[in-house]
Amino acid sequence: MGKILVVASDKGGVGKSTYTANTASMAVNKGLSAIILKADKNNDLISWNGKRQANGLLPVPVHEAYGDISGEITRLSKLCDLLIVDCPGHDSPEFRSALTVSDILVTLVKPSSDFESETLMTVTEKVRIAQKSNPKLTPWVLLTRINSSRPRHRNAAIELDKILRSNEIWIQPLKSRLSEIDVFEVACNEGAGVHDVSRASSLSAAKAQIELVAQEIGII
Numbered sequence: 001m002g003k004i005l006v007v008a009s010d011k012g013g014v015g016k017s018t019y020t021a022n023t024a025s026m027a028v029n030k031g032l033s034a035i036i037l038k039a040d041k042n043n044d045l046i047s048w049n050g051k052r053q054a055n056g057l058l059p060v061p062v063h064e065a066y067g068d069i070s071g072e073i074t075r076l077s078k079l080c081d082l083l084i085v086d087c088p089g090h091d092s093p094e095f096r097s098a099l100t101v102s103d104i105l106v107t108l109v110k111p112s113s114d115f116e117s118e119t120l121m122t123v124t125e126k127v128r129i130a131q132k133s134n135p136k137l138t139p140w141v142l143l144t145r146i147n148s149s150r151p152r153h154r155n156a157a158i159e160l161d162k163i164l165r166s167n168e169i170w171i172q173p174l175k176s177r178l179s180e181i182d183v184f185e186v187a188c189n190e191g192a193g194v195h196d197v198s199r200a201s202s203l204s205a206a207k208a209q210i211e212l213v214a215q216e217i218g219i220i
């Protein structure tokens with residue numbers, strides 16, 4: 001049975017699908033078999049996969065399921081080393097049912113946005129309830145889209161990290177973070193992840209960030 005990683009948030013547009021695509025690409029480029037389960041009704045990862053196939057990149061099967069997806073997660077996890085579940089950007093039956101059977105949750109937040117960081121309260125409540133029936137669930141906050149040349153971004157990341165570490169009731173933040181880097185987006189536009197790209201500005205930083213997160217959450 002492969003590892004089950006749920007990527008979810010109670011807010012849209014935080015970077016879940018971008019992180020999902022880049023992590024799946026990294027996994028297959030390292031020789032792991034990866035499947036994406038799309039639990040969000042928008043078409044982004046289907047379109048991404050169509051471009052991926054057209055560009056002859058290493059295959060990443062993309063499946064879809066909605067509503068209570070726990071059975072489909074368990075079934076697909078037996079077919080691969082890594083199953084990544086991309087959830088909708090709001091509280092949903094998909095997010096809640098995924099938490100009951102998964103190994104790892106990554107919830108992404110841009111620390112400089114209160115609209116995003118304030119959703120950690122409701123995500124934490126859901127996770128703590130789910131852990132009562134699924135004690136193996138390990139949740140993480142991934143700070144993302146940080147522009148390190150902006151003091152406001154840097155300071156917000158320091159401050160949010162401090163608040164989360166000050167009380168263990170909070171989902172704890174990963175030490176590894178993602179920056180706001182164009183190549184994450186550019187790669188996705190081509191059905192790729194940064195591990196499929198051979199040359200781009202900040203490519204080695206982007207690849208290193210995806211790998212450091214993967215090591216910290218224990219999927220590689």
Ligand SMILES: Nc1ncnc2c1ncn2[C@@H]1O[C@H](COP(=O)(O)OP(=O)(O)OP(=O)(O)O)[C@@H](O)[C@H]1O
Pocket residue numbers: 011012013014015016017018019040087088089090144145178179180181182184185
């Ligand atoms: N680390 C990053 N660096 C640069 N751009 C990013 C990064 N992460 C995400 N983006 C961009 O931010 C936007 C939102 O990303 P994405 O669609 O992955 O979010 P999402 O959480 O999946 O949204 P939704 O909740 O609507 O599904 C996209 O334009 C994407 O290219």
Ligand SMILES: [Mg+2]
Pocket residue numbers: 016017018040044086
């Ligand atoms: Mg998405």
